[in-house]
Amino acid sequence: MVHAFRRTAGSLGVGLCLLAVSACQVAGESLQKALDKAVPPEYTITAEAPFAGSKAETFGDGAAAIVPPEAVKAGAFSRKDVAVAYRTAKKMLVAAYLDRVTLQGGKPQAFARLLGPEQRKDFLKNLDHKDQNKNSRGEVASFAKGQAELVGDVIKVQGKMSAKPRKGDDGGAELRVTYEYRFVYAVRKPGTGMITRVMAYDKGAYDFWRDAPGGPLQHWWMGSDERWQAGVECEPDDGFIRPTYPDAAPTGVQPSGPVQDAYGEGESSDEDCGSVGDI
Numbered sequence: 001m002v003h004a005f006r007r008t009a010g011s012l013g014v015g016l017c018l019l020a021v022s023a024c025q026v027a028g029e030s031l032q033k034a035l036d037k038a039v040p041p042e043y044t045i046t047a048e049a050p051f052a053g054s055k056a057e058t059f060g061d062g063a064a065a066i067v068p069p070e071a072v073k074a075g076a077f078s079r080k081d082v083a084v085a086y087r088t089a090k091k092m093l094v095a096a097y098l099d100r101v102t103l104q105g106g107k108p109q110a111f112a113r114l115l116g117p118e119q120r121k122d123f124l125k126n127l128d129h130k131d132q133n134k135n136s137r138g139e140v141a142s143f144a145k146g147q148a149e150l151v152g153d154v155i156k157v158q159g160k161m162s163a164k165p166r167k168g169d170d171g172g173a174e175l176r177v178t179y180e181y182r183f184v185y186a187v188r189k190p191g192t193g194m195i196t197r198v199m200a201y202d203k204g205a206y207d208f209w210r211d212a213p214g215g216p217l218q219h220w221w222m223g224s225d226e227r228w229q230a231g232v233e234c235e236p237d238d239g240f241i242r243p244t245y246p247d248a249a250p251t252g253v254q255p256s257g258p259v260q261d262a263y264g265e266g267e268s269s270d271e272d273c274g275s276v277g278d279i
Contacts, residue, residue, distance in 0.1 A: 044246075045186065045195040045196060045197065045246075046195070047151050047152070047186075047188070047195060050151050050152060050154075050186030050195060050197065051154075051156055051184070051186060051197070054184070054197060054278065054279065055263045055278075056156040056158075056182075056184035056197065056199075056279070057156070058158075059156035059157055059158040059182070059184065060156070060157050060158065061154050061155070061156065061157070062098055062154065062155050062157060063090070063094045063098055063157075065156075065157035065158065066090045066093055066094065066157060066159070066161075066181070068086035068087070068089070068090060068161055069086075069160075069161070069162060069163075071083035071086060071163075074163055074164060074165045074175055075165025075166075075173060075175070076165065076173040077163075077165060077173070077175045077208070081175065081208070081217060082163050082175065084208075084217055085163055085175055085177050085206070085208045085217065085219070086161065086163065086177065088114070088206065088208075088217075088219055089161055089177045089179060089206050090161075091114055092111065092114050092206070092221065093179065093181060093202075094110075095108070095110035095111040095113075095114055095140075096108075096111050096139065096140040096141060096202070097140070097141045097155075097157075097181070097183045097200055097202070098155055098157075098183070099111065099140075100150075102140050102141065102142055103141060103142060103143060103150065103185075104142075104143065104145070104150075105142050105143055105144060105145040105240065106142075107127070108127070108140045108142065111123075111139070111140050112124055115221060116218065116219060116220060119220065119221060122136070123136045123139065124136075128238075128239070132237055132238065132239075135238065135239050136239070137238065137239025137240060138227075138239035139224075139239075141183065141185075141200045141229070141241060142239065142240055142241065143187065143240065143241045143242075143243070144238075144240035144241065144242050146190060147189075147190070147240075147241075147242045147243060148187035148188070148189070148190070148198075148241070148242075148243050149187060149188045149189075149190050150185060150186070150187055150188075151186040151187060151188050151195055152186060154186075155183055155184065155185055156183070156184040157181065157182070157183055157184075158181070158182050159179065159180050159181030159182060160179070160180055160181075161177055161178065161179040161180075162177070162178055163175055163176065163177045163178075164176055164178075168207075168209060172209060173209065173210075174207050174208065174209045175207070175208040175209070176205055176206070176207050176208075176222075177205060177206045177207075177208065178203075178204070178205045179202070179203070179204060179205070179206075180202070180203040181201070181202055181203075182199055182200070182201050182263070183199065183200045183201075183202075184197055184198070184199045184200075184279065185197065185198045185199075185200070187243050189243070189245050189248070192245075194245040194246065194247050194248070195245075196231055196243050196244065196245050196246060196279075197231055197279040198229060198230065198231035198232055198241060198243050198279065199229065199230040199231060199262055199279050200227075200228075200229045200241075201226070201227065201228050201229070201230070201262075202224050202226075202227045203224060203225050203226045203227070204221070204222060204223055204224040204225055204226075204227070205222040205223075205225070206219055206220065206221055206222060207219065207220045207222055229241055230262045230276050230279050231243055231244060231279050232244060234253040234254070234273040235253050253273055254273070257274035257275055258274075258275065259275045259276060259277050260274065260275065260276045260277065261276065261277050262276040262277060262278070262279050
Protein backbone atom coordinates (compact mmCIF):
# COMPACT_ATOMS: atom_id res chain seq x y z
CA MET A 1 0.00 0.00 0.00
CA VAL A 2 0.93 3.65 -0.41
CA HIS A 3 0.71 5.76 2.75
CA ALA A 4 0.96 9.44 3.59
CA PHE A 5 1.96 11.99 6.25
CA ARG A 6 0.67 15.35 7.52
CA ARG A 7 2.62 17.86 9.62
CA THR A 8 0.78 19.19 12.68
CA ALA A 9 1.42 21.30 15.78
CA GLY A 10 0.06 20.30 19.19
CA SER A 11 -0.66 22.55 22.16
CA LEU A 12 2.19 21.20 24.29
CA GLY A 13 4.76 20.52 21.58
CA VAL A 14 5.27 20.62 17.82
CA GLY A 15 4.75 17.29 16.10
CA LEU A 16 4.46 15.52 12.78
CA CYS A 17 1.54 13.33 11.82
CA LEU A 18 2.04 10.58 9.24
CA LEU A 19 -1.06 9.40 7.45
CA ALA A 20 -2.06 6.76 4.91
CA VAL A 21 -4.45 6.24 2.03
CA SER A 22 -5.28 3.20 -0.02
CA ALA A 23 -4.71 4.97 -3.34
CA CYS A 24 -3.34 8.27 -4.61
CA GLN A 25 -1.74 10.00 -7.57
CA VAL A 26 1.91 8.91 -7.60
CA ALA A 27 4.67 10.37 -9.78
CA GLY A 28 2.36 11.20 -12.67
CA GLU A 29 0.68 7.79 -12.81
CA SER A 30 -3.08 7.54 -12.99
CA LEU A 31 -5.05 6.88 -9.84
CA GLN A 32 -6.10 3.46 -11.10
CA LYS A 33 -2.53 2.42 -11.91
CA ALA A 34 -1.45 3.55 -8.47
CA LEU A 35 -4.26 1.50 -6.97
CA ASP A 36 -3.28 -1.59 -8.93
CA LYS A 37 0.30 -1.32 -7.76
CA ALA A 38 -0.42 -0.23 -4.19
CA VAL A 39 -3.13 -2.75 -3.35
CA PRO A 40 -2.64 -6.08 -5.11
CA PRO A 41 -5.59 -8.51 -5.02
CA GLU A 42 -3.87 -10.83 -2.56
CA TYR A 43 -3.18 -8.03 -0.06
CA THR A 44 -5.07 -8.71 3.14
CA ILE A 45 -4.63 -8.39 6.89
CA THR A 46 -6.36 -11.02 8.99
CA ALA A 47 -7.68 -10.84 12.55
CA GLU A 48 -5.85 -14.10 13.34
CA ALA A 49 -2.44 -12.66 12.40
CA PRO A 50 -2.81 -8.90 11.93
CA PHE A 51 0.94 -8.19 11.91
CA ALA A 52 2.00 -11.03 9.62
CA GLY A 53 4.22 -9.83 6.80
CA SER A 54 4.85 -6.47 8.48
CA LYS A 55 8.14 -5.26 9.94
CA ALA A 56 6.13 -4.67 13.11
CA GLU A 57 5.79 -8.44 13.50
CA THR A 58 9.29 -8.44 15.05
CA PHE A 59 8.44 -5.67 17.53
CA GLY A 60 7.69 -6.37 21.17
CA ASP A 61 4.18 -6.50 22.64
CA GLY A 62 2.65 -3.60 24.54
CA ALA A 63 4.14 -2.01 27.66
CA ALA A 64 6.55 -4.92 28.14
CA ALA A 65 8.36 -3.75 25.00
CA ILE A 66 9.24 -0.39 26.57
CA VAL A 67 12.45 -1.42 28.32
CA PRO A 68 14.57 1.46 29.67
CA PRO A 69 18.33 0.94 29.82
CA GLU A 70 20.00 0.08 33.09
CA ALA A 71 20.05 3.15 35.31
CA VAL A 72 23.47 4.61 36.16
CA LYS A 73 24.48 7.77 38.00
CA ALA A 74 24.30 10.83 35.75
CA GLY A 75 25.93 14.03 36.96
CA ALA A 76 24.19 15.19 40.15
CA PHE A 77 21.53 12.49 39.79
CA SER A 78 21.95 9.17 41.55
CA ARG A 79 21.29 5.79 40.02
CA LYS A 80 17.98 5.75 41.91
CA ASP A 81 17.04 9.15 40.47
CA VAL A 82 17.71 7.95 36.94
CA ALA A 83 15.68 4.79 37.55
CA VAL A 84 12.74 6.91 38.77
CA ALA A 85 13.02 9.13 35.69
CA TYR A 86 12.99 6.11 33.38
CA ARG A 87 9.94 4.66 35.13
CA THR A 88 8.10 7.98 34.83
CA ALA A 89 8.94 8.26 31.13
CA LYS A 90 7.69 4.72 30.51
CA LYS A 91 4.45 5.36 32.39
CA MET A 92 3.78 8.45 30.29
CA LEU A 93 4.41 6.63 27.02
CA VAL A 94 2.11 3.81 28.10
CA ALA A 95 -0.60 6.31 29.07
CA ALA A 96 -0.27 8.23 25.80
CA TYR A 97 -0.16 5.30 23.38
CA LEU A 98 -1.42 2.12 25.06
CA ASP A 99 -4.23 3.19 27.41
CA ARG A 100 -7.44 1.59 26.08
CA VAL A 101 -9.80 4.35 27.23
CA THR A 102 -7.66 6.97 25.49
CA LEU A 103 -7.25 4.86 22.35
CA GLN A 104 -11.03 4.46 22.10
CA GLY A 105 -11.51 8.22 22.06
CA GLY A 106 -12.19 8.68 25.77
CA LYS A 107 -10.80 11.29 28.12
CA PRO A 108 -7.04 10.71 28.53
CA GLN A 109 -7.05 10.83 32.32
CA ALA A 110 -4.23 8.29 32.57
CA PHE A 111 -1.89 10.66 30.74
CA ALA A 112 -3.17 13.81 32.45
CA ARG A 113 -2.56 12.34 35.92
CA LEU A 114 1.13 11.87 35.12
CA LEU A 115 1.71 15.48 34.06
CA GLY A 116 2.86 18.07 36.56
CA PRO A 117 0.12 20.37 37.94
CA GLU A 118 0.74 23.23 35.49
CA GLN A 119 0.94 21.04 32.40
CA ARG A 120 -2.05 18.99 33.55
CA LYS A 121 -4.19 22.11 33.86
CA ASP A 122 -3.27 23.30 30.36
CA PHE A 123 -3.67 19.85 28.83
CA LEU A 124 -7.18 19.34 30.19
CA LYS A 125 -8.23 22.94 29.50
CA ASN A 126 -7.30 22.57 25.82
CA LEU A 127 -8.49 19.00 25.32
CA ASP A 128 -10.64 18.86 22.15
CA HIS A 129 -10.41 22.65 21.78
CA LYS A 130 -11.98 23.97 18.56
CA ASP A 131 -8.83 25.99 17.88
CA GLN A 132 -6.47 23.33 16.55
CA ASN A 133 -3.45 25.43 17.54
CA LYS A 134 -4.56 24.92 21.14
CA ASN A 135 -6.14 21.45 20.94
CA SER A 136 -4.18 18.97 23.08
CA ARG A 137 -5.93 15.79 21.86
CA GLY A 138 -3.10 15.11 19.43
CA GLU A 139 -0.63 14.74 22.31
CA VAL A 140 -2.02 11.22 22.81
CA ALA A 141 -3.21 8.47 20.47
CA SER A 142 -7.01 8.47 20.21
CA PHE A 143 -9.05 6.88 17.45
CA ALA A 144 -12.13 8.84 16.43
CA LYS A 145 -15.26 7.16 17.73
CA GLY A 146 -16.97 4.96 15.17
CA GLN A 147 -13.86 4.85 12.96
CA ALA A 148 -11.86 1.94 14.38
CA GLU A 149 -11.92 -1.09 16.66
CA LEU A 150 -8.69 -2.54 18.00
CA VAL A 151 -8.06 -6.05 16.70
CA GLY A 152 -6.90 -8.39 19.46
CA ASP A 153 -4.99 -7.47 22.60
CA VAL A 154 -1.57 -6.82 21.05
CA ILE A 155 -0.09 -3.44 20.14
CA LYS A 156 3.39 -3.71 18.67
CA VAL A 157 6.06 -1.44 20.15
CA GLN A 158 9.69 -0.68 19.39
CA GLY A 159 11.96 2.12 20.53
CA LYS A 160 14.58 3.42 22.90
CA MET A 161 15.24 5.99 25.61
CA SER A 162 18.32 7.41 27.27
CA ALA A 163 19.22 9.89 30.03
CA LYS A 164 21.83 12.64 30.19
CA PRO A 165 22.57 15.36 32.76
CA ARG A 166 22.35 18.98 31.61
CA LYS A 167 22.26 22.51 32.95
CA GLY A 168 18.83 24.10 33.11
CA ASP A 169 17.97 27.62 31.99
CA ASP A 170 18.36 28.77 35.60
CA GLY A 171 21.77 27.12 35.83
CA GLY A 172 20.52 24.26 38.01
CA ALA A 173 21.10 20.57 37.42
CA GLU A 174 18.60 18.77 35.19
CA LEU A 175 18.28 15.26 33.85
CA ARG A 176 16.88 14.93 30.34
CA VAL A 177 15.33 11.63 29.24
CA THR A 178 14.97 11.43 25.47
CA TYR A 179 12.84 8.80 23.76
CA GLU A 180 11.94 7.55 20.29
CA TYR A 181 9.18 4.95 19.85
CA ARG A 182 6.93 3.42 17.24
CA PHE A 183 3.53 1.94 18.13
CA VAL A 184 1.68 -0.17 15.57
CA TYR A 185 -2.05 -0.90 15.93
CA ALA A 186 -4.22 -3.38 14.05
CA VAL A 187 -7.72 -1.93 13.66
CA ARG A 188 -10.99 -2.97 12.05
CA LYS A 189 -13.57 -0.71 10.44
CA PRO A 190 -16.65 -1.08 12.67
CA GLY A 191 -19.34 -3.29 11.19
CA THR A 192 -17.04 -4.70 8.49
CA GLY A 193 -14.26 -7.22 8.07
CA MET A 194 -11.81 -4.58 6.79
CA ILE A 195 -8.60 -4.51 8.82
CA THR A 196 -5.60 -2.23 8.48
CA ARG A 197 -2.54 -1.18 10.47
CA VAL A 198 -1.80 2.26 11.89
CA MET A 199 1.56 3.46 13.19
CA ALA A 200 2.19 6.22 15.72
CA TYR A 201 5.73 7.61 15.99
CA ASP A 202 6.94 9.89 18.76
CA LYS A 203 10.37 11.38 19.43
CA GLY A 204 10.61 13.73 22.39
CA ALA A 205 11.96 14.36 25.88
CA TYR A 206 11.21 14.77 29.58
CA ASP A 207 13.21 16.97 31.96
CA PHE A 208 13.69 16.13 35.65
CA TRP A 209 15.00 18.35 38.46
CA ARG A 210 14.70 19.19 42.14
CA ASP A 211 13.32 22.45 43.46
CA ALA A 212 15.44 22.06 46.61
CA PRO A 213 18.27 19.73 47.64
CA GLY A 214 16.85 16.44 48.88
CA GLY A 215 13.39 17.26 47.54
CA PRO A 216 11.36 15.01 45.25
CA LEU A 217 12.12 14.82 41.54
CA GLN A 218 9.94 17.15 39.46
CA HIS A 219 9.32 16.58 35.77
CA TRP A 220 8.20 18.43 32.68
CA TRP A 221 7.24 16.92 29.34
CA MET A 222 9.20 18.87 26.72
CA GLY A 223 6.84 17.81 23.94
CA SER A 224 7.67 16.02 20.71
CA ASP A 225 10.48 16.96 18.36
CA GLU A 226 8.74 14.80 15.79
CA ARG A 227 5.39 13.07 16.00
CA TRP A 228 3.30 11.43 13.28
CA GLN A 229 0.82 8.71 12.49
CA ALA A 230 0.80 6.52 9.39
CA GLY A 231 -2.24 4.78 7.94
CA VAL A 232 -4.72 7.56 8.65
CA GLU A 233 -6.64 10.23 6.75
CA CYS A 234 -5.08 13.63 6.11
CA GLU A 235 -8.18 15.48 7.30
CA PRO A 236 -9.79 16.58 9.49
CA ASP A 237 -6.90 17.63 11.72
CA ASP A 238 -8.70 17.52 15.08
CA GLY A 239 -6.25 15.34 16.97
CA PHE A 240 -8.21 12.11 16.44
CA ILE A 241 -6.95 9.21 14.32
CA ARG A 242 -9.10 8.12 11.37
CA PRO A 243 -7.62 5.06 9.66
CA THR A 244 -7.81 4.46 5.94
CA TYR A 245 -8.86 0.96 4.91
CA PRO A 246 -7.66 -1.05 1.88
CA ASP A 247 -11.09 -1.44 0.29
CA ALA A 248 -12.32 2.08 0.97
CA ALA A 249 -12.40 4.75 -1.75
CA PRO A 250 -10.00 7.66 -1.10
CA THR A 251 -11.63 10.85 0.16
CA GLY A 252 -10.53 14.39 0.97
CA VAL A 253 -6.94 15.61 0.73
CA GLN A 254 -4.57 13.07 -0.79
CA PRO A 255 -0.84 12.64 0.02
CA SER A 256 1.93 13.90 -2.23
CA GLY A 257 5.68 13.65 -2.58
CA PRO A 258 8.07 10.70 -2.78
CA VAL A 259 7.19 7.49 -0.92
CA GLN A 260 9.17 7.14 2.32
CA ASP A 261 9.75 4.21 4.66
CA ALA A 262 7.55 4.40 7.79
CA TYR A 263 10.13 2.21 9.54
CA GLY A 264 13.15 4.15 8.28
CA GLU A 265 15.55 6.38 10.18
CA GLY A 266 15.96 10.10 9.84
CA GLU A 267 13.74 13.09 9.23
CA SER A 268 10.57 12.95 7.17
CA SER A 269 10.00 15.36 4.31
CA ASP A 270 8.53 18.84 4.66
CA GLU A 271 5.25 17.83 2.99
CA ASP A 272 2.15 18.61 5.04
CA CYS A 273 0.59 15.36 3.79
CA GLY A 274 3.18 13.16 2.11
CA SER A 275 3.59 9.47 1.28
CA VAL A 276 5.10 6.51 3.12
CA GLY A 277 5.28 2.79 2.34
CA ASP A 278 3.81 -0.29 3.97
CA ILE A 279 3.07 -0.32 7.68
